[in-house]
Structures are given as structure tokens and as C-alpha cells.
Amino acid sequence: MNPELGLFALILATCLAILQSVAPLFGSYSGRLPWMAAGKWLAAGQFVFVLLSFICLVVAFLTDDFTVSYVANNSNSLLPDIYKLTATWAGHEGSLLLWILTLAGWGMMVSVRCDKLPPELSARVLSVLGMVSVGFLLFILVTSNPFARILPFPPQDGADLNPLLQDVGMIFHPPVLYMGYVGFAVVFAFAIAALLGGQLDSAWARWVRPWTTAAWCFLTLGISLGSWWAYYELGWGGWWFWDPVENASLMPWLAGTALMHSLAVTEKRGLFKSWTLLLAIATFSLSLFGTFLVRSGVLTSVHAFASDPERGMFILAYLMVVVGASLALFAVRAPQMGSRITFSLLSRETLLLVNNILLAVSCATVLLGTMFPLLVDALDLGMISVGPPYFNALFVPQVLLLGLALGIGILLNWKSGSFSKLLHQVRWIALVSALGGVAFALFYAERFIVSEALAMAVVLWLVLTAGRDILDKTRNARQKMSFMASLQKLPASYLGMHLAHLGLALTIIGAAMTSGYSLQRDLRMSPGDTAWLGQYQFRFDGVTQMQGPNYVTNIGIITILDDQQQPIAVLQPEKRVYSVRGMPMTEAGIDPGLTRDLYVALGEPLGDDSWAVRLHVKPYVRLIWLGSIFMALGGLLAVCDKRYRIRLKKNKTNLKPGIALGGQV
């Protein structure tokens, strides 16, 4: 009964979504307030029914209902309960349901907070979100019903969850990533609504900014969770593989980052309006495109589990409708959005333009590298692959250029900056950064690596220019109070900006150190064997066999000693064989540290108790993810800025207690 309830709820949600995409829009053109207000309730109703449907699927998993084909394919009665829960979004159908749940959730959030917007705008935003929902709900109902039953002969037990996915990463990575992906639907809806209304002012930009930044925070965290998960789960010690699916999430992130910065210009200066709209459309289109790449089966990857051409065609058609319609609307309406405001060549606007160009170009670079093999294959010109060197050779210099531009942009004023002032501000910083970068690469290792010197110079440049700017901004306040107190006087969004940029610096350090100075050895080890790697000695103490809940595991014991023979850590890398699928899995043993990770993975047994073993020393690899946490926190701080809540305070009659609390932040 339960699966039918889920399906029924999903159908009801679809009906509500159809109404939501039509009624408020109609109301906004005919000036009927009740029709416009209906959007709110429809969005809420849609969320409730999608949630109900999702819960039904979760219940089907928790109760081992193997009559449901999706459950039978992705679960097993031996699977621990937490993974039964996460198996809900482990396959194609369920992950789409999670997608639509997230979308309905964002729609619900918009409907709760849209009271302060002009009714036409909020009605149109909700309508557009409804249309996006309709497409995805139909996609689920027509091609990917998660509640389809296997009757009359259901299997005795399920085929089990892919062992790679039986991990804590599975709990957080997909939902957080989807929050980011789908969150850009909100700014997309705002952009379409602005195009429909033909009006875009700085108030619009102010409404959109927190939504964009929030989605961006989630996407940042989601990508970095995925990177961290791949790092410890795949057993290769890499943190980014330029896998097409990773690229699919990186592209909206790059476009979204550009959008955030372009929105800042639109809000503060009323410039870049059509560009902002285009970026909003592009960001969400790239999110959809990512979904298409992953779900259509054109790619082969860890994530690609659905190779059903019908599904691919549906998403492709949907993508074309969304992108085509929004670009057509853009072409018709954008020329009205022009602004007559000028700015000088040396101004923050110009540097943010440089930022946008670099981000757009890097996004295009990734797109080219990802799509080129598919294009060549589609044209029947042979099968090729584009290797990581392509991406590294192009992406890394772009990031470094971005860092350079960032330092200048931070210090420049809006509208018109002064060259002599800038020169005065940065001459020492530039010198220190350049010397610092070279000195670092000279003294850190025997080998001088040019790219490491450049990366460290850019990091110093980023940090020092930010520090300089903060000192300048607090100059007057510091005479009256302590530095910390004067920091608190600065707007939250300003501090958030610096925090996020500091995060970028940390991520660059992590990426540069890891790719430049990592040590790795693959070798054959018998019990008692030792091997040196840098200043660490690894001793292999043999392997014991154990029984897990749904797997048999060989646990290796590797003791790591420093050069005085003092033990640092005992690592227990595992080689598991999952019983149901008979699938082997590597679980790496990691001793994490801020300055280095010691990482060991077991290969295969080679007879006589000896094993193939992989040893890594990864300097500062944690900074990659720490940096992304800083970025997300910076974004969060910016979202909480009081500036975005001014309208709430004026409007005290409507103030709800929860929101009033939010206004205090």
C-alpha cells in the first residue's frame, strides 16, 4: 500500500505544480491578487506532497519492501539501517526524487519569505519554479518511477547497495550537493521574472543575492564533500580527477561564483544587468546540464547508473526547452535592461569584470574538455579521452590570474580608483609576495617548482591585500577601540567576503602543496618489512581477517615511525569483500593532520602473507577542504548581513518571531 501512496502523492504534487506554474503567472498579468497569492499555498502543498512521497520511499527501504523494484536493486536485508536510508538516493529514480524534494523545499522557502516582495514579482518567481518542478516531476512519473513494483514474483532479497556508496559520505554529499545545484533554480526564477516584468533594479539584486549566495555555499560544500569522499574512499589518494561528473558540478560552481560577483555590481552600481541575467540563466542551465550528463548515460563514471536512452532524450528535450525559452526571452527583453552608468577603467567594476571573464573562460575550458570526447564520438571520428594534463594546464593559470585580479579589485574603489593610491598600497605587498613565493619554493624542497612558487606568491598576495584592506577600513575605528571591536563594526557581508577569499587562499595552498610535494610508493610488503617515504618509516605488521555486518574484511596493520623510531600512528587499511555482490572494496587507512596526511591502502594479496601496499604522504591536503569550509562560512556570513533584512524591520506588523530573530544576526 505504502508505495502506491508515495506514487499518489507524487501525482498530486505534479497537479499542484502545474497549477503553481499557471495560476500566479496569470494573476500577475491580469492583476488579480488572490491568483497571485495562490502561488504561496501551491508551493507549500507541492512541498508537502513531495515530502510525503519521499518518506514513503524511505519507509519502503527501511522495511525491506523488495516488491519495489528500486528497493530490490539498491538494498539488501543485511544492509545497516543508516545505509538503507541513504540508499533512498543511491540510484537514478531516488536521486531524482531527492532532486525534486530539494527543489520543492527551495520553492517553499521562497514562498515563506516572499511576502515583502512586490506581488507580481513573487507570483512570477513561484510560477517559474513551478514550471521547473513540472518538468522534473513528469520526468520521474514518465520514465523513472521509483515505486514500480515487481509483481507477482518479488525477489527474496535485494541486490544490495553498491559498496562504494556504503559510507558516511553518502549521507551528506548528495543532499548538500543537490541543495546547491537546485538552489540556483531560485535565482534563475528571479531572473526570468525580472525579464518577464522588464524591470531590474538594485532592489531586485538585493533580494536575489542572499539566495544565490546560499545556493553557492551548499554547492561549495557539496563539491568539497565529494572530493573528500573520493579521496578516502577510492583508495587512490587523489582529491580531484577531472572526471566528467566532477566537472559537471564544477561548471555551475564557476558560473555561480561569477554570478555572485556580478550581482554585487548590479546591486551597488546598477551595472552588468543583462550579464547578470545571462549568468543566472547559464548557472541553472549548467546545473540541469550536469544532471543530464550524469543521468542520461552518455558518460561512464562512478555516478552514471542510468543508461536508458529514453531518459536521456527526456532530459535533453527538457534542457532544450528551459535553455531555449529562457534565452529567447532574454534576447527579447535584455536590450531594455541597459544602463547608462559609466565607470573608469581602473575601478572595482573593471576588476569584477575581469573576475567574470576569467570565471566564464575557465567554465568554458572545463566544458570544452568535458564535451570534446562526446562530440568526437558523436561525429564518429573515433574514441578519445581528454586527460587531466589538459585541465591542469589551463585551469591552474586561470585561477592564479583570478587571484591576482582579486587582490587589486579588493583595494580599488567603486566607479573610479586612483592609480597612484593603488601603487602606494601594493608596492610592498607585491614585492613581498613575489620574493616570498620564490623563497618558499627554494627552501621547502630540493627541487624548485615554478608553479609552486607562483601559487605561493598568489596566496601571499591574496592574504596581504586583504589584510591591507581590512586595516584601511578599520583605520578610524581602531583609534577609539581595539582591533577586534573595530572588526565587529564592519558589515557582516564584508567580513564574509574576506573570509571566503581567505578560504580560496587556503584551498590554493592545499592544492599546490599536494600536487607539488606529495610522496607516493606502491610496493610489495611482507610482515615485518619497512619502507621509508620522506621522513616517515612505514612498517607492515601483517593482515588479519574479520567479519563485518555484510562483508568480510582483511585488515592490514601498518605502523608509522618517525626518524627517531618513535611511533606516530598505527593505520588499519582494509580490503573488504561485500558478500552479496562479491565486490571488493578498498578502505584506506589515514592519519590526518593539518600539515600532512599519512595515507595507506591495501592492494591485493600476493601470496606468502605479502601484500601490495600503497603509501602516501600528502602535505597540507586538508587545507583544500578547510578552505572550502571557510568559503561556505564566508557565504553564510554574507547571507546573514543585516542589509538584506532592512525591509523586514520596516514592516513590523508582519514580523514573525522566527524571522525577527534572524534579523538580529
Added chain:
Amino acid sequence: MNPVRRQRLLLILLLLAGVGLATTLALFALKENINHYFSPNQMTSGEAPIGQRIRGGGIVVPGSLERNPDDLTVTFKMETGGTEVEVVYTGILPDLFREGQGIVGTGKLDKNRRFIADELLAKHDENYMPPEVQDAIDKAHNAS
């Protein structure tokens, strides 16, 4: 020319130069880093270049795997459509590497037309067949 126009022109020129440079670099980097795929048949027949970085794939021939007792070097044969090619690889084999399983590797052909792989991939699902291998199998099947 008035200053606003001159500025705009400068900006546009800057933009064009940047985009041009980026495109050139991108295409150059792309050209350098494309790895073409060759089937075992193409590797033995001489169609595949020697000494260039290529990709190749096939089914691991059961019983062909041999380990070097001193280090992690393995040799095995992979085949599609009955043509076999010898593969040499040093390192840890992927989790799902098994005889009879489809694999894809990146590496170079040596003079004896052995495929010296420096990277081997067997994907993350036991039913997975690399599309290149599937394609080669289909072609060999249709030809016979």
C-alpha cells in the same frame, strides 16, 4: 574619439585578446592531451602508433595473469574479438580487476607491440563494461 568610447574600445580589445589567447591555449592544450583509443586488434595490426600515449581496452584473458615475484609488475593478455595483446603494468591493480572483466588502460606500445600501461581502470560496478570495449566487441562480432 571621446574618452568613454575609447575606454569601451580598450575594454573590448582587451576582451578579444584575452578570449583569443585563451582559445589558442585551450586548443593547443587539448591537442597535446588527447588520448586516442585503440582496440587490441588495432594494436597488433600496426594501426596504433608506437611510443605515443594511447588508450586501450579489452577483456582480461582468463589464466593469462602473471606476477613478477619481486615487485608489483604484472603481465596479462587482453582481448576483444579473438585478438590478444600483452599488457604490462606496474602498480596496484584496481579493486574490480578480474580475469574475464573489461578494463581500460592508458599507456604506450613498446617495440614488441606490448601495451605498457601506467594507469588501469576497471569501473566501479561489477556489471560494468567500458563502452569502448563493448563497441570493439560489437564490431568484431559483426565482422565475423
